[in-house]
Amino acid sequence: MSTLVLKFGGTSVGTTDLISSAAKIIQKEYEDGHNVAVVVSAMSGATNSLIEHVNSIGQENEAEYDVVVSSGEQVTAGLMSLALNKLGIPARSWLGWQLPILTEGDHKSAMITKIVPDKIEIEFKKKRVAVLAGFQGISNDNRITTIGRGGSDNTAVFLASSLNADRCDIYTDVDGVYTSDPKVTSKVRKLDKVSYEEMIEMASQGAKVLQTASVESAMKHDVNLHVRSTFNPADTGTQISRDIEESNERAVTGVAYSKDEAKITIIDLDDRPGVAAEIFESLSAKSINVDMIVQNNFIERKMTNLTFTVPMTDLKKSLDVITVLENQISFTRVLSEENLSKVSIIGSGMRNQPGIAAKMFTCLSENKINIEVIATSEIKISVLIDRSMTEKAVNALHEKFGLDQL
Amino acid sequence: MSTLVLKFGGTSVGTTDLISSAAKIIQKEYEDGHNVAVVVSAMSGATNSLIEHVNSIGQENEAEYDVVVSSGEQVTAGLMSLALNKLGIPARSWLGWQLPILTEGDHKSAMITKIVPDKIEIEFKKKRVAVLAGFQGISNDNRITTIGRGGSDNTAVFLASSLNADRCDIYTDVDGVYTSDPKVTSKVRKLDKVSYEEMIEMASQGAKVLQTASVESAMKHDVNLHVRSTFNPADTGTQISRDIEESNERAVTGVAYSKDEAKITIIDLDDRPGVAAEIFESLSAKSINVDMIVQNNFIERKMTNLTFTVPMTDLKKSLDVITVLENQISFTRVLSEENLSKVSIIGSGMRNQPGIAAKMFTCLSENKINIEVIATSEIKISVLIDRSMTEKAVNALHEKFGLDQL
Numbered sequence: 079m080s081t082l083v084l085k086f087g088g089t090s091v092g093t094t095d096l097i098s099s100a101a102k103i104i105q106k107e108y109e110d111g112h113n114v115a116v117v118v119s120a121m122s123g124a125t126n127s128l129i130e131h132v133n134s135i136g137q138e139n140e141a142e143y144d145v146v147v148s149s150g151e152q153v154t155a156g157l158m159s160l161a162l163n164k165l166g167i168p169a170r171s172w173l174g175w176q177l178p179i180l181t182e183g184d185h186k187s188a189m190i191t192k193i194v195p196d197k198i199e200i201e202f203k204k205k206r207v208a209v210l211a212g213f214q215g216i217s218n219d220n221r222i223t224t225i226g227r228g229g230s231d232n233t234a235v236f237l238a239s240s241l242n243a244d245r246c247d248i249y250t251d252v253d254g255v256y257t258s259d260p261k262v263t264s265k266v267r268k269l270d271k272v273s274y275e276e277m278i279e280m281a282s283q284g285a286k287v288l289q290t291a292s293v294e295s296a297m298k299h300d301v302n303l304h305v306r307s308t309f310n311p312a313d314t315g316t317q318i319s320r321d322i323e324e325s326n327e328r329a330v331t332g333v334a335y336s337k338d339e340a341k342i343t344i345i346d347l348d349d350r351p352g353v354a355a356e357i358f359e360s361l362s363a364k365s366i367n368v369d370m371i372v373q374n375n376f377i378e379r380k381m382t383n384l385t386f387t388v389p390m391t392d393l394k395k396s397l398d399v400i401t402v403l404e405n406q407i408s409f410t411r412v413l414s415e416e417n418l419s420k421v422s423i424i425g426s427g428m429r430n431q432p433g434i435a436a437k438m439f440t441c442l443s444e445n446k447i448n449i450e451v452i453a454t455s456e457i458k459i460s461v462l463i464d465r466s467m468t469e470k471a472v473n474a475l476h477e478k479f480g481l482d483q484l
Numbered sequence: 485m486s487t488l489v490l491k492f493g494g495t496s497v498g499t500t501d502l503i504s505s506a507a508k509i510i511q512k513e514y515e516d517g518h519n520v521a522v523v524v525s526a527m528s529g530a531t532n533s534l535i536e537h538v539n540s541i542g543q544e545n546e547a548e549y550d551v552v553v554s555s556g557e558q559v560t561a562g563l564m565s566l567a568l569n570k571l572g573i574p575a576r577s578w579l580g581w582q583l584p585i586l587t588e589g590d591h592k593s594a595m596i597t598k599i600v601p602d603k604i605e606i607e608f609k610k611k612r613v614a615v616l617a618g619f620q621g622i623s624n625d626n627r628i629t630t631i632g633r634g635g636s637d638n639t640a641v642f643l644a645s646s647l648n649a650d651r652c653d654i655y656t657d658v659d660g661v662y663t664s665d666p667k668v669t670s671k672v673r674k675l676d677k678v679s680y681e682e683m684i685e686m687a688s689q690g691a692k693v694l695q696t697a698s699v700e701s702a703m704k705h706d707v708n709l710h711v712r713s714t715f716n717p718a719d720t721g722t723q724i725s726r727d728i729e730e731s732n733e734r735a736v737t738g739v740a741y742s743k744d745e746a747k748i749t750i751i752d753l754d755d756r757p758g759v760a761a762e763i764f765e766s767l768s769a770k771s772i773n774v775d776m777i778v779q780n781n782f783i784e785r786k787m788t789n790l791t792f793t794v795p796m797t798d799l800k801k802s803l804d805v806i807t808v809l810e811n812q813i814s815f816t817r818v819l820s821e822e823n824l825s826k827v828s829i830i831g832s833g834m835r836n837q838p839g840i841a842a843k844m845f846t847c848l849s850e851n852k853i854n855i856e857v858i859a860t861s862e863i864k865i866s867v868l869i870d871r872s873m874t875e876k877a878v879n880a881l882h883e884k885f886g887l888d889q890l
Contacts, residue, residue, distance in 0.1 A: 153552050
């Protein structure tokens with residue numbers, strides 16, 4: 079007998095028929111004798127329509143936003159319990175305040191600090207299924223909060239950790255994690271296993287199967303995470319965990335990309351300590367997410383060229399920030415370029431295999447793709463290229479690193 | 485400075501624009517210096533669409549029904565707080581579990597036993613408006629309940645009592661309580677005041693401005709109740725209270741009716757004690773609401789004819805109940821008749837004025853309307869007539885008792 083947390087996303091519970099289908103997946107695990115806790119998202123579309131209501135009132139108040147928006151998961155939790163009851167499974171819904179799920183931080187972006195598992199464990203002893211409304215918790219002063227990063231995925235991962243669950247299955251509308259985006263490469267393969275770190279890099283590079291925050295949380299708490307399809311439950315999906323010998327043999331596990339990148343270069347920047355910090359703090363204060371950073375120092379001239387990327391939508395705001403800084407820091411010019419893409423190869427195995435970067439750059443060169451910026455981490459190499467070259471680069475790299483083969 | 489409870493029904497908060505308009509009504513009372521607590525219903529249509537979701541799962545579980553359906557009022561409470569904030573009024577939403585609002589009895593039809601007013605009173609001291617989600621509370625085991633009879637009106641009345649409020653204004657889509665149904669008599673007048681008892685009789689006779697249960701609760705707790713229009717807030721509406729000298733001068737305050745009545749007569753019923761009880765208990769066990777009851781005893785024959793009315797939709801079920809009873813009680817025949825209407829005249833003043841009944845029957849006779857059954861209470865006289873005569877009877881009585889004149 080194992081303890082399982084099963085999480086169903088919005089598209090998996092988008093209609094009452096889909097809720098009834100998802101209930102059958104739960105039924106199977108329950109009838110196999112497992113302790114089963116379920117976490118549900120709002121029915122797809124519900125959250126957006128609630129947010130529209132809030133927006134049309136036209137007043138900011140994040141505590142009340144949370145009161146309105148959290149009702150979506152409440153509805154699904156009730157309906158899922160009913161669907162389980164209909165299959166003869168004893169089940170009930172649990173809202174954030176009923177367990178409770180404690181959170182800290184601002185409304186609309188609260189962080190779970192504790193899920194009190196006692197009531198769920200009592201349910202398990204009674205052979206009952208617990209259905210939790212995801213995405214919600216309560217604040218210190220007993221108000222409803224919603225969880226910012228990771229949403230219901232994060233509720234599921236935190237719950238799995240609190241219950242010391244054997245598995246946390248994230249049911250969604252895809253079969254698992256793929257070597258790349260099927261919309262770009264027809265030759266993608268589903269990965270049976272990836273490491274937390276690989277998954278984090280893939281998610282942050284645009285592979286939106288799981289929120290980065292949820293994977294980070296799973297890694298931190300050592301949760302055995304699986305991404306599975308609600309519409310193909312026989313498939314075991316992709317396992318995401320620490321223990322991932324298999325993937326160590328692969329130098330590259332996936333090719334990810336993100337379009338709509340912009341590049342900013344500050345020319346002849348005064349190279350005194352703290353200048354870069356000043357720039358990036360000012361950008362961060364405006365919630366601008368800086369990604370790749372490259373600095374070329376001209377030591378003899380005491381000057382530097384600083385290049386970094388931001389999302390294209392933040393380009394204008396970024397340039398405004400730098401204009402304001404002109405009084406405090408010295409530079410000669412600012413250049414910017416739009417319509418760029420970042421393409422990354424990701425793999426835990428590249429730690430142990432030299433020459434991966436060279437192989438990547440050669441591949442791109444053979445395909446006449448010009449590299450504007452390079453950034454590397456332990457398990458990822460990213461290049462900034464012209465946006466029109468995105469598909470060509472992804473396809474070429476996918477083939478070069480043998481991702482289309484088993 | 486007074487303490488006010490303002491309740492807004494579903495049609496008054498049916499869109500976010502309407503919520504913003506209703507907020508202006510609250511603003512006026514707040515800026516006049518009053519302590520203001522608000523009770524809101526779900527946006528019109530919201531509850532029905534939630535119930536549809538529950539029904540399409542196709543499983544009975546009233547606790548989960550309450551989890552799903554109560555979310556409608558939660559949404560409006562959040563949105564109304566936002567709308568008040570937008571007008572510069574400090575306000576926040578309060579859900580049943582946050583005060584708490586304690587209830588007893590079954591899910592889906594719970595009864596409020598206590599609204600703990602402490603947190604609202606603290607809000608008043610801070611000059612803040614409290615916005616309560618109506619229709620909901622919690623059970624002893626901390627689950628969400630919804631209130632059966634009276635719904636959000638009942639939340640408002642109970643809250644007014646708990647806060648010892650000076651006034652409880654029920655904002656709805658009509659201007660107040662009328663002498664009769666404007667769809668039937670064009671000469672209706674709005675009543676400035678009615679007594680609790682008159683209102684209860686009118687409500688139970690089909691005048692659906694307020695739920696009977698809410699008026700009963702207001703009477704029990706001596707709540708100064710007003711029915712007012714959200715769309716015409718300058719009008720003071722109709723006051724419903726104990727202290728109602730004015731109406732004592734009127735013998736008749738209103739003419740009410742309900743269509744779709746059916747009549748059942750059990751012929752030659754064995755007239756031993758307990759027979760009637762046996763019949764009505766069996767009907768009640770099937771949730772059939774018996775209304776008018778008339779019994780003619782033939783003392784010399786130790787037999788009786790028992791006549792009563794039920795809603796037309798319950799006629800078949802009622803006849804089935806009586807068939808089952810055939811083994812336990814003795815009678816010769818059962819007659820039934822459909823397509824009847826009950827027309828009632830209501831007025832506290834009839835207690836002190838004799839001859840009202842005679843005047844009513846004469847009026848109907850003059851209009852060639854045949855009376856099938858008569859039932860009377862202290863402040864009401866009802867007759868059962870052919871349904872096709874409903875409008876004629878209502879109009880004639882409305883005029884006969886001078887309700888079209890001030």
